[in-house]
Amino acid sequence: MSVARQYPAPSEVKEELLKKYPTKVAKKRSKSIVLNDPDQPKEIQANIRTVPGIITQRGCCYAGCKGVVLGPTRDILNIVHGPIGCSYYAWLTRRNQTKPETAEEANYVPYCFSTDMQEDHVVFGGEKKLTKAIEEAYEIFKPKAIAIHSTCPVGLIGDDVHAVARAMTAKLEDCNVFGFSCEGYKGVSQSAGHHIANNGLFKHVVGKDNTVREGKFRINLLGEYNIGGDSFELERLFEECGITLVSTYSGNSTYLDLMNSHMVDLNLVMCHRSINYIGEMMETKYGVPWLKVNFIGAESTAKSLRKMAEYFGDEELKAKVEEVCERELAKTTAALAASKPKTEGKLAMLFVGGSRAHHYQELFKELGMKTIAAGYEFAHRDDYEGREIIPNIKIDADSKNIEELKIKPDEELYKPRKTAEEIEALKAKGVELGEYKGMMPDMAEHTFVIDDISQYESEKLIEIYKPDVFCAGVKEKYVIQKMGIPLKQLHSYDYGGPYAGFEGAINFYKDIERMVSSRIWKLIDAPWEKAKKEQPELTATYVA
Amino acid sequence: MSVARQYPAPSEVKEELLKKYPTKVAKKRSKSIVLNDPDQPKEIQANIRTVPGIITQRGCCYAGCKGVVLGPTRDILNIVHGPIGCSYYAWLTRRNQTKPETAEEANYVPYCFSTDMQEDHVVFGGEKKLTKAIEEAYEIFKPKAIAIHSTCPVGLIGDDVHAVARAMTAKLEDCNVFGFSCEGYKGVSQSAGHHIANNGLFKHVVGKDNTVREGKFRINLLGEYNIGGDSFELERLFEECGITLVSTYSGNSTYLDLMNSHMVDLNLVMCHRSINYIGEMMETKYGVPWLKVNFIGAESTAKSLRKMAEYFGDEELKAKVEEVCERELAKTTAALAASKPKTEGKLAMLFVGGSRAHHYQELFKELGMKTIAAGYEFAHRDDYEGREIIPNIKIDADSKNIEELKIKPDEELYKPRKTAEEIEALKAKGVELGEYKGMMPDMAEHTFVIDDISQYESEKLIEIYKPDVFCAGVKEKYVIQKMGIPLKQLHSYDYGGPYAGFEGAINFYKDIERMVSSRIWKLIDAPWEKAKKEQPELTATYVA
Amino acid sequence: MLLRHTTAEVKEREGLTINPAKTCQPIGALYAALGIHGCLPHSHGSQGCCAYHRSMLTRHFKEPVMAATSSFTEGASVFGGQANLLQAINNIFTIYEPDVIAVHSTCLSETIGDDLQQIVTKAKDEGKVPEGKFVIHASTPSFVGSHVTGYSNMVAAMATQFAESTGEKNGQINIVAGWMEPSDMREIKRLSKELGAKILLFPDMTDVLDTPQTGKFDMYPKGGVTVPQMKSLGDAECSISLGTYTAEAGAIALDKKHKVPFESLDIPIGIDATDRFMMALAKAAGVEIPEEVTRERGRLVDMLTDMQQYFHGKKVAIYGDPDHIIPLTEFLVSLDMKPVHIVSGTPGKRIEQRLREILAETVPNANVKNGPQADLFLLHQWIKNEPVDLLIGNSHGKFIARDEDIPFIRFGFPIVDRVGHSYFPNVGYTGSMRIVEKILGVLMDRQDRDAPDEKFELVM
Amino acid sequence: MLLRHTTAEVKEREGLTINPAKTCQPIGALYAALGIHGCLPHSHGSQGCCAYHRSMLTRHFKEPVMAATSSFTEGASVFGGQANLLQAINNIFTIYEPDVIAVHSTCLSETIGDDLQQIVTKAKDEGKVPEGKFVIHASTPSFVGSHVTGYSNMVAAMATQFAESTGEKNGQINIVAGWMEPSDMREIKRLSKELGAKILLFPDMTDVLDTPQTGKFDMYPKGGVTVPQMKSLGDAECSISLGTYTAEAGAIALDKKHKVPFESLDIPIGIDATDRFMMALAKAAGVEIPEEVTRERGRLVDMLTDMQQYFHGKKVAIYGDPDHIIPLTEFLVSLDMKPVHIVSGTPGKRIEQRLREILAETVPNANVKNGPQADLFLLHQWIKNEPVDLLIGNSHGKFIARDEDIPFIRFGFPIVDRVGHSYFPNVGYTGSMRIVEKILGVLMDRQDRDAPDEKFELVM
Numbered sequence A, B: 001m002s003v004a005r006q007y008p009a010p011s012e013v014k015e016e017l018l019k020k021y022p023t024k025v026a027k028k029r030s031k032s033i034v035l036n037d038p039d040q041p042k043e044i045q046a047n048i049r050t051v052p053g054i055i056t057q058r059g060c061c062y063a064g065c066k067g068v069v070l071g072p073t074r075d076i077l078n079i080v081h082g083p084i085g086c087s088y089y090a091w092l093t094r095r096n097q098t099k100p101e102t103a104e105e106a107n108y109v110p111y112c113f114s115t116d117m118q119e120d121h122v123v124f125g126g127e128k129k130l131t132k133a134i135e136e137a138y139e140i141f142k143p144k145a146i147a148i149h150s151t152c153p154v155g156l157i158g159d160d161v162h163a164v165a166r167a168m169t170a171k172l173e174d175c176n177v178f179g180f181s182c183e184g185y186k187g188v189s190q191s192a193g194h195h196i197a198n199n200g201l202f203k204h205v206v207g208k209d210n211t212v213r214e215g216k217f218r219i220n221l222l223g224e225y226n227i228g229g230d231s232f233e234l235e236r237l238f239e240e241c242g243i244t245l246v247s248t249y250s251g252n253s254t255y256l257d258l259m260n261s262h263m264v265d266l267n268l269v270m271c272h273r274s275i276n277y278i279g280e281m282m283e284t285k286y287g288v289p290w291l292k293v294n295f296i297g298a299e300s301t302a303k304s305l306r307k308m309a310e311y312f313g314d315e316e317l318k319a320k321v322e323e324v325c326e327r328e329l330a331k332t333t334a335a336l337a338a339s340k341p342k343t344e345g346k347l348a349m350l351f352v353g354g355s356r357a358h359h360y361q362e363l364f365k366e367l368g369m370k371t372i373a374a375g376y377e378f379a380h381r382d383d384y385e386g387r388e389i390i391p392n393i394k395i396d397a398d399s400k401n402i403e404e405l406k407i408k409p410d411e412e413l414y415k416p417r418k419t420a421e422e423i424e425a426l427k428a429k430g431v432e433l434g435e436y437k438g439m440m441p442d443m444a445e446h447t448f449v450i451d452d453i454s455q456y457e458s459e460k461l462i463e464i465y466k467p468d469v470f471c472a473g474v475k476e477k478y479v480i481q482k483m484g485i486p487l488k489q490l491h492s493y494d495y496g497g498p499y500a501g502f503e504g505a506i507n508f509y510k511d512i513e514r515m516v517s518s519r520i521w522k523l524i525d526a527p528w529e530k531a532k533k534e535q536p537e538l539t540a541t542y543v544a
Numbered sequence C, D: 001m002l003l004r005h006t007t008a009e010v011k012e013r014e015g016l017t018i019n020p021a022k023t024c025q026p027i028g029a030l031y032a033a034l035g036i037h038g039c040l041p042h043s044h045g046s047q048g049c050c051a052y053h054r055s056m057l058t059r060h061f062k063e064p065v066m067a068a069t070s071s072f073t074e075g076a077s078v079f080g081g082q083a084n085l086l087q088a089i090n091n092i093f094t095i096y097e098p099d100v101i102a103v104h105s106t107c108l109s110e111t112i113g114d115d116l117q118q119i120v121t122k123a124k125d126e127g128k129v130p131e132g133k134f135v136i137h138a139s140t141p142s143f144v145g146s147h148v149t150g151y152s153n154m155v156a157a158m159a160t161q162f163a164e165s166t167g168e169k170n171g172q173i174n175i176v177a178g179w180m181e182p183s184d185m186r187e188i189k190r191l192s193k194e195l196g197a198k199i200l201l202f203p204d205m206t207d208v209l210d211t212p213q214t215g216k217f218d219m220y221p222k223g224g225v226t227v228p229q230m231k232s233l234g235d236a237e238c239s240i241s242l243g244t245y246t247a248e249a250g251a252i253a254l255d256k257k258h259k260v261p262f263e264s265l266d267i268p269i270g271i272d273a274t275d276r277f278m279m280a281l282a283k284a285a286g287v288e289i290p291e292e293v294t295r296e297r298g299r300l301v302d303m304l305t306d307m308q309q310y311f312h313g314k315k316v317a318i319y320g321d322p323d324h325i326i327p328l329t330e331f332l333v334s335l336d337m338k339p340v341h342i343v344s345g346t347p348g349k350r351i352e353q354r355l356r357e358i359l360a361e362t363v364p365n366a367n368v369k370n371g372p373q374a375d376l377f378l379l380h381q382w383i384k385n386e387p388v389d390l391l392i393g394n395s396h397g398k399f400i401a402r403d404e405d406i407p408f409i410r411f412g413f414p415i416v417d418r419v420g421h422s423y424f425p426n427v428g429y430t431g432s433m434r435i436v437e438k439i440l441g442v443l444m445d446r447q448d449r450d451a452p453d454e455k456f457e458l459v460m
Helices: A010-018 A023-030 A061-070 A084-089 A119-124 A127-141 A152-157 A161-172 A190-204 A230-241 A255-259 A272-286 A298-312 A315-343 A356-366 A381-385 A387-392 A420-428 A455-465 A474-482 A501-517 A519-523 A527-534 A536-542 B010-018 B023-030 B061-070 B084-089 B119-124 B127-141 B152-157 B161-172 B190-204 B230-241 B255-259 B272-286 B298-312 B315-343 B356-366 B381-385 B387-392 B420-428 B455-465 B474-482 B501-517 B519-523 B527-534 B536-542 C025-033 C047-061 C074-079 C082-095 C107-112 C116-125 C147-162 C182-195 C227-235 C248-258 C271-285 C291-311 C322-334 C349-359 C376-385 C395-404 C428-450 D025-034 D047-061 D074-079 D082-095 D107-112 D116-125 D147-162 D182-195 D227-235 D248-258 D271-285 D291-311 D322-334 D349-359 D376-385 D395-404 D428-450
Strands: A033-035 A076-081 A145-150 A176-180 A218-224 A244-250 A266-269 A290-292 A347-351 A370-375 A448-450 A469-472 A487-489 B033-035 B076-081 B145-150 B176-180 B218-224 B244-250 B266-269 B290-292 B347-351 B370-375 B448-450 B469-472 B487-489 C039-044 C100-105 C134-138 C173-177 C199-202 C238-242 C262-265 C315-319 C338-344 C367-370 C390-393 C408-410 D039-044 D100-105 D134-138 D173-177 D199-202 D238-242 D262-265 D315-319 D338-344 D367-370 D390-393 D408-410
Touching (some): A010 A033, A061 A076, A061 A176, A061 A244, A076 A127, A084 C025, A084 C047, A127 A145, A127 A161, A152 C074, A152 C107, A161 A176, A190 A272, A218 A272, A230 A244, A230 A298, A230 A315, A230 A501, A244 A255, A266 A272, A272 A290, A272 A381, A290 A298, A298 A315, A298 A501, A315 A501, A347 A455, A356 A370, A356 A469, A356 A501, A370 A455, A381 A387, A448 A455, A455 A474, A469 A501, A474 A487, A487 A501, A501 D291, A527 D271, B010 B023, B010 B448, B010 B455, B061 B145, B061 B176, B061 B244, B061 D047, B127 B145, B127 B161, B176 B190, B218 B230, B218 B272, B230 B315, B266 B298, B272 B290, B290 B298, B298 B315, B298 B356, B298 B501, B315 B501, B356 B370, B356 B469, B381 B387, B448 B455, B455 B469, B474 D047, B487 B501, B501 C291, B519 C291, B519 C322, B527 C271, C025 C100, C039 C082, C074 C107, C082 C116, C100 C147, C134 C147, C147 C199, C147 C248, C173 C271, C182 C199, C182 C271, C182 C291, C227 C248, C238 C248, C248 C262, C262 C271, C271 C428, C322 C338, C322 C349, C322 C428, C338 C349, C349 C367, C390 C395, C390 C428, C395 C408, C408 C428, D025 D039, D025 D100, D025 D147, D039 D047, D074 D107, D082 D100, D082 D116, D100 D147, D116 D134, D134 D147, D147 D173, D147 D199, D147 D248, D182 D271, D182 D291, D238 D248, D248 D262, D262 D271, D271 D291, D271 D322, D271 D428, D291 D428, D315 D322, D322 D349, D322 D428, D376 D395, D390 D395, D408 D428
Parallel strands (some): A076 A145, A218 A266, A266 A290, A347 A370, A347 A469, A370 A448, A469 A487, B076 B145, B218 B244, B218 B266, B266 B290, B347 B469, C173 C199, C173 C238, C238 C262, C315 C338, C338 C367, D173 D199, D238 D262, D315 D390, D338 D367, D390 D408
Antiparallel strands (some): B033 B448
């Protein structure tokens, strides 16, 4: 399949993607479809409203807050305040794995809690029902923390979930109750919910436990949700390297770990979009710097581990990291050698999430596959273009509605982990703290970058490029597959994984090899249809 | 259902059963269909050839030898010499349960061994193949004993399996190899095979180990094959009563136990037909008397246990037996009370085996059900009429072909267990040794006794009497059930059981209660058919 | 233990629903709308609703599930969603070119009081609905009823907003399909054909949510009830609705507006419900039930009489939607099985009543509850107090089944961890045989698993 | 451990077969004969054969299986069975009144050299065969081939002894049915009807071994191919045989005697074999394959592309009859599965050859053996040496599956511990979906069982 393929000129492609839209829509969408051309300014329109009626991949604010950020922590009991659906849909559908240390430890992840709001509550207010629900949850489960998530009607009818939370915290004493005003209509995608979740965790959880934990090198891993067991693989690597992982936001995490998470020396940031707020606020308040990492791809994983070791500057640690990387890279290299003959030269497209569309290009690179188009579902411009453009991002009405916490250095606990000189020295060695350069610099020339791609645009792209694998989510999966193109879900990993770290890379190689080489795709055309297609004139003679 | 039902006169019934037969067949079958009338002589024709073309329940000699008697012993490796089918069909289909004492102990019951005779062997002789098979079996399994079973062609082509057996016994030293000339065509039913098996075991196994085992009261249980775990239940009872069960012929038995079985003080005989030869020969050669028992039915079980205690005459034993019986009868009585309201007054028919058709009438009696017709598949006249008629049984050509061993008292080991006086005294107490009175005396008046019932006769009987439950085998099951009559398999217990002993009685009560009370039988007629049947004139108006 | 916090002690709850046995209205409306040929369902609310519903239906069917959304933002939520919907209608007809847009509301748009009827009229007035194209709408507030209610409301909307009376009867029997799988609907159509009855099934998800892999994506697959067909509903001789809680409203709507008389039946799961359907259909069509159908029925009964011993008297816990669990419970009772615990999240007094009637004779003390707090947490607690031999319900039950080591059959909605439900029916006599096959399968597998070596059976 | 004596070390055997993957000819002949309407099969041999065959078929079908026997005794075995058979024929026609008696021989009657042809002629000559009634016969020595051979021989006998040529073609396509379930045959007939092909399927066990429970026993049920139909075989346009080892001989017989050309195909298990059948049938009937059949096929492919990850690359051990395991192996290979161990007790060089061809590309080192000593003992040993993810075969495999803890699918003959096989087909696209559903079912159940708590999936 490494035969050179012919495609229309990029400008024609773009025209094709837009031509059916009403003029206003076309104009708007045009700014979100960018050719990654080194000669052009790399500005992409992102984090703006989806046009009503356009079939989008996006979800809502609640999904970002409860579904993404809060959901994975096993011992925070999440009550969704609203009609039953919102809680129901976020029940175990994200595959955030969690593994209590003991059989007695709390784990509410397999549970779904809702106030199951009825018409009466919409009419007369739902605070009483919410209060009752919290009391019952406390009585049955005795959790240390309860989070309340507001869904659409809650904000509109004026229920004050924060007041209820305060009252219940006071009443229950040994249970921290806090609320999130993450109504679905806020912002333009899940992104608003991430921000709201970051704020809430920082206000109500972070900093509540100032214990200094044991361990020479203490870190947090931010923006890693342990889908398919990714965090487990990374925990394994940190442990082997001698790194103490205090908390993960929020894969396989506990409330206690999050409370203590400001006591580390470094934050590693995986999903920049969903969690950079915590990284920034923790730096401002406590002086903990953050380092963007990518544990997707064997090389990226090694690189990220080495950067982390460099940050700590400890020779023993560096040696240990080196040892681990070498051992693990030997395995990934062997696995790659087995898979690559089947994957080399094939084409991929990725339209998913707020960081995965970037990270997973590393794995495709390792497989010798080209990513010819990619884009995010709920990212901001900096996720494409890099953080340097943040000052240039226009704040629109939808973003303005999301609270921006005012953080000041903590009077007691603020302590910069590195001096300005050290930071410069690290930068010289390629370890840039607080920096993210976005997806576009890492993409090949003349590839397409498309934000919030629509169903229609995906279809056209596929018709034109016939990629060998398409990465997106479950809503897209069977649509794309009906076109004969295998789709890899990069939210749920198609119920496989882990894909992070070294073992994850091996899993991914195998899965992609399977997907692009399976003979079942050849079964699609019935032989009598093939015959018709190949020699239509024969069909007639076929009929006796 | 205890409404009085009206039936034709018995003579009319009999006429109905016979009227379609060709004259010669009718004449012959007439003698096997007997009304249990106290005024009539109870002579029934049995153990004679089935008329060719008549659909019979019967199997063959091989089935009786390998399938019934030899199959259950777990550590005798049974090689079937012949084409594959015979071995295949007797593979795990009889539900002879067996439970090795340790995980290391030999157990060949789940295995099927065959010489898989091919055309060449039929033409040029199969002894070499048989020899090879024995060698291979020995090499792989290292059994202590190998039994060879001859199937139809073996006798005809003149393979001398006994010579092969002798040669291999000599060669293998620690393995006893012995053969059975149980070709399918011998005799008229399985019965010939039982006899041949009895002879073979007596010649090649019994008496090989003269150890005197521990235990005050040592017995064998003859003619109990542990179908559905019957033997397990009886083992439980013997153990609780303080009885030492040396061997069972042949449920849950081992080769070693059979070798030692002549060293007991009493043989209990369950299935008179299949095993009375061993009982008789053991008495003649070693002086061990036998007592006919019936462990089917709670009352029969208690009665049999009490008789056994009486035989031993030990007061402690009698007390123990009494204690066990009282405790267990309390349980069966309670179970009966729960089931009987649903079963009382219902009708049963039993056509099965060589003793089950008799034994199971006890259970139906307990359930308040009437057995209106019964018969055996492969019994002899004595099984119907009692052993007293044995001298009157005509020996026909088919019986003459079955070897009758000439047994003499063993010079060293013959020792009568009871004196003539003791035997008389026991008889006075109702403990008759060496006696079996047959099925007919236990049946109600004006019931039918039919030997080797045919498919045709069963159908007619059912049409006339519409019994509530019919007992037979798997071949009959779905035929009868198509008539809307539940059939209880009394070979395989419908894969349930145990039915022996006290726990078995409880199982049986429940199963019969289920069968006669289940609402699913009422689903048979579709409502539109019911409507037609009930008000045929309405059907027309039903069509708009 | 996955659900280690679930203990046997049942505490009365009023505020908290835990592990629900339902979801909310819009997904039902979306599903029902997919049964219209050439239809793009539209969710008038936040983007999340649409994403969640599409995802869940996709997981269940492993098929494309297309729908658009009004993509509410905070502004729209405050000022009303009219502008969003008008814009959406325009965009959808331009870009995706459906025959029909079927709009359903959400808790959001209902709370702010958007009037769909008025907005749709406005769209028409403004020329945003092209000639020969349609926009229908159903009010489906998430805080009323359950997903079942949403389905019912959209079905009623189809009937109300499409059906016409020409004044002349067309000899057709409308079959209003309750919430079923495409496989079930295919089976209903096959059985009707066997009877020779001229029926129109609506909605109809066959060839919509069970489409072939062709290498080509059809946004509007072959199947679904067409606009002309829906118009013809008003001229039918009569309607038969299959499902009190998901189909009856459609039949009532046709009766009210077009005087089409109806008979309200259960979804034909199990022998009795199928018998009633066959008789009603035969009566309506003025035909006799053909021998081949009677024979199908007879094959089912044969399987039952053959295998009775394996299911007789077994205790069962059931959860799910009323139109599924009512005939299922009836079927199990007719097999002498014992449904001892039943929950449905869907509210409605008649549901518990109907179940209790079915259970009255043989399981009078069964635990039955529906509506708020009738959830899987409660069901699990009941099971801890009285264990069962079998658990039947949607995929969520697998956590209970694993914790309590109970044989488990997936049945109802959603089934997101196995396939087959959309291809092989549970309705009719054949569907009932499939249910029995599954019951026998898990019970006999369990017997095999738990048997000690000496009791392991070759023949069963 | 049930089979605790089975160890990994494979010792060459020549004399001993252990746990066979076959049985002997007569049962196949008996089964085939049941596919004739109004036929009473007759076993010319000892009573035991007939009892065993009836029992085994009964256990498999849970249905009445009627057959008579010549009830040989020692005398007959020595002096020949002619008298027995003559008497049997007379009794059977008098008492049981079949249209046809289909006699097959046994090892016994073959060894003593009974000539069925001659005896049947004698019966006719002596007036023991009433007007309009028939006795056919097949030689089925147990020491040649296997049960598969017996089926084939009886099918050939049906063709040879019934078919007539009138000299005028009747436009019919004979479909010679290999050893299949009634459900499979029903599906073959349904597919043929979809194509609009005028076929005659023979033998035909539908409505014979899947009869309804009616409260009435029909000794000769509704189904089966009738005598006039069998007579018409010789006038057909062509024959398609489904199953090289169980059906081809029937087609050859018709070609030889009546010049009916034939195409020999596999039983349509799996997508490729079904494709070939559909194309051959369309060609023979001069029709195009209708869209609905193409869509059925597409639904199967859709299921495959959806669920690929769960079966791809899984290792499988297969045993059974050549006409079943050949297309099954082909199907699994087309799914990227890896059949690594295959045995069949049925002898014949071409069987292993054909399997090796199918496996050549993707599993060149598979263990394949058939004939003597190709038994379940050997298969089990192979599995001990190279474990598999899945075991597929008849009920006897459950012992291996349990000992080795392997997911197990019942397939082939006999299935004596589960029901469904006679009602739900394994052939055609729908049957293939059923196979895939089963494969997915057991593999996914296993994943669920073995997952640690934190890896237990709601969605799969």
